[in-house]
Amino acid sequence: MTEPAFFPLPSPLSLAEVATLSGARLARAGASADLEVRGVGTLADAGPHDLAFFDSPRYLGDFRASRAGACITNEKLASEAPEGMAVFIAGRPAQAFVSVTRALFPQALRPQPVFGHAGIATGAFIHPTARLEDGVTVDPGAVIGPGTEIGSGTVICANAVIGAGVRIGRDCAVGPGATLTHTLLGNRVIIHAGARLGQDGFGYQPGAAHLKVPQIGRVVVQDDVEIGANTAIDRGALRDTVIGEGTKIDNLVQIAHNVVIGRHCIIVSQTGISGSTTLEDYVVLGGQVGVVGHCTIGTGSQIAASSNVKGDVPPGVRWGGSPAKPVREWFREITTLKNLAAAGARSGAATPGDEE
Numbered sequence: 001m002t003e004p005a006f007f008p009l010p011s012p013l014s015l016a017e018v019a020t021l022s023g024a025r026l027a028r029a030g031a032s033a034d035l036e037v038r039g040v041g042t043l044a045d046a047g048p049h050d051l052a053f054f055d056s057p058r059y060l061g062d063f064r065a066s067r068a069g070a071c072i073t074n075e076k077l078a079s080e081a082p083e084g085m086a087v088f089i090a091g092r093p094a095q096a097f098v099s100v101t102r103a104l105f106p107q108a109l110r111p112q113p114v115f116g117h118a119g120i121a122t123g124a125f126i127h128p129t130a131r132l133e134d135g136v137t138v139d140p141g142a143v144i145g146p147g148t149e150i151g152s153g154t155v156i157c158a159n160a161v162i163g164a165g166v167r168i169g170r171d172c173a174v175g176p177g178a179t180l181t182h183t184l185l186g187n188r189v190i191i192h193a194g195a196r197l198g199q200d201g202f203g204y205q206p207g208a209a210h211l212k213v214p215q216i217g218r219v220v221v222q223d224d225v226e227i228g229a230n231t232a233i234d235r236g237a238l239r240d241t242v243i244g245e246g247t248k249i250d251n252l253v254q255i256a257h258n259v260v261i262g263r264h265c266i267i268v269s270q271t272g273i274s275g276s277t278t279l280e281d282y283v284v285l286g287g288q289v290g291v292v293g294h295c296t297i298g299t300g301s302q303i304a305a306s307s308n309v310k311g312d313v314p315p316g317v318r319w320g321g322s323p324a325k326p327v328r329e330w331f332r333e334i335t336t337l338k339n340l341a342a343a344g345a346r347s348g349a350a351t352p353g354d355e356e
Contacts, residue, residue: 010104012036015070015086018051021103022088022096024072030086035069040101043068053097072096110173110190114158115139124156133170151187163198175229182235186223192251194230197221201234201241201257201275213237215257222246228253228269237275244281256293268305280315304330 018037019026029035038049043059046052046068054063054073063071063080070086072093081087090096102109115121123140126132130144135152138144141159148162151170156162160174163181168174172185175193182198191197203213217236221243227233228251235241236258243249244263254272255261262281267273271285274293279285283297286305297303297313304320304327313319321330 007105007108009038012038012049013100013104018070018100019088021100022072022090023099024088024090024093024096026086027078027089028081028085028087030070031084035086037070037100040097040104041068043071046071051097051100053093055093072100111155111157111175111192112173113137113139113155114176127164139176157193166198169223182217183219183221185221186225186245188224189221190226192227192229192231195227196230196232197227198235199232201237203237203257203275217241217257219243222263225249231255234275250287262299 013036015026015029015033015035036049037051041047041050041052043052043054043062043066046066048067048069050068052066052068052071054071054077057077060080064082066082066085068085070088071081072088072090073081074091074093075089078087078089088096118137120126120138121140124138124142126138126144127146127148129146130148132150133152136150136154138156139158142156144156144162145164145166147165150156150168151172153171154168155173157174157176159177161179162168162174166180167184169185169187169189171187172189174180174191175195177193178191178195180191180197198219200215203215205211205213215235215237217238218240219233219235220240222245224246225243227249230251231249231253233241233243233255234257239258241255241257242260244261244265246264247261249267250269252269253267256273256275258276259273261279262283264282265279266284268285268287270288273291276294277291278296280297280299282300284302286303286307288306289303289309291309295309295312297309298315300316301313302318303309303313303324307320307324308322310323313324318327319325320327321333
């Protein structure tokens with residue numbers, strides 16, 4: 001069995017081209033000014049024609065032993081580079097490195113057609129009233145419903161389902177098996193495999209029969225949003241569920257009806273956001289955060305992983321814990337409990353369960 005190359009080997013880059021793409025300064029040409037960069041790698045794995053980056057003293061040993069032909073680092077760490085390595089200097093080495101990898105591997109930036117083609121594939125099901133601009137690619141097995149509109153440059157991968165009346169902007173990508181109903185997408189939106197957008201929110205009037213509440217809103221996703229695999233975003237009940245421009249959502253996230261998420265937020269895997277909650281711009285939620293309904297998290301606030309947010313959070317703060325509170329207060333509580341436990345152990349005091 002041959003070993004596949006899922007991302008084609010890129011055209012090589014000269015050191016000058018690396019400098020241009022990264023914005024970094026070439027401080028040392030290394031063994032050869034004619035070096036061609038043909039790939040990227042970690043400090044430990046990169047070879048003589050690969051580019052790596054180094055921005056943390058934690059990996060100093062790997063840096064000194066690295067066989068990478070070129071590396072982007074900062075002014076402080078550059079003197080530790082091994083002999084023969086081409087060295088680039090940047091204020092933010094990781095960001096400069098990513099700029100180069102984006103140029104080398106553009107196909108890795110969004111889902112690609114599963115069938116490896118352009119245009120409408122045989123086996124796609126497109127309703128006669130759907131309107132697709134020139135340059136749309138649709139894989140076999142995809143279903144596009146009546147009245148749907150899709151902009152040029154967009155890719156609809158295999159077995160994706162696009163419901164009636166959905167609007168998808170230009171240069172978007174909808175991954176395999178994803179479903180979109182009651183949804184409006186802006187431009188350059190990426191939806192990964194298995195994501196579900198626009199299904200009805202969880203709304204019931206409690207009683208003997210738990211009367212179902214009609215969910216008649218939409219999901220509105222603005223430009224440059226990315227939504228991870230198997231994430232679910234419910235449509236609104238009366239108002240829209242909104243995902244703001246530039247927001248990035250990880251895999252396995254649940255966003256309930258009427259939630260409004262601001263611009264350029266980060267929401268990490270397994271987070272759950274209850275209905276009618278608002279995240280203002282630049283909010284960061286760590287993995288497995290739970291947010292109760294009808295609260296507001298202020299602009300620029302950060303919530304630590306595995307925290308439980310039970311009410312409003314002010315702008316620009318860092319909170320953690322369950323229930324979430326300012327990080328310093330949370331750390332003091334943890335330290336106090338730890339000290340109490342240690343004191344009890346030293347004194348021989350019984351702890352719960354000792355009597356069993």
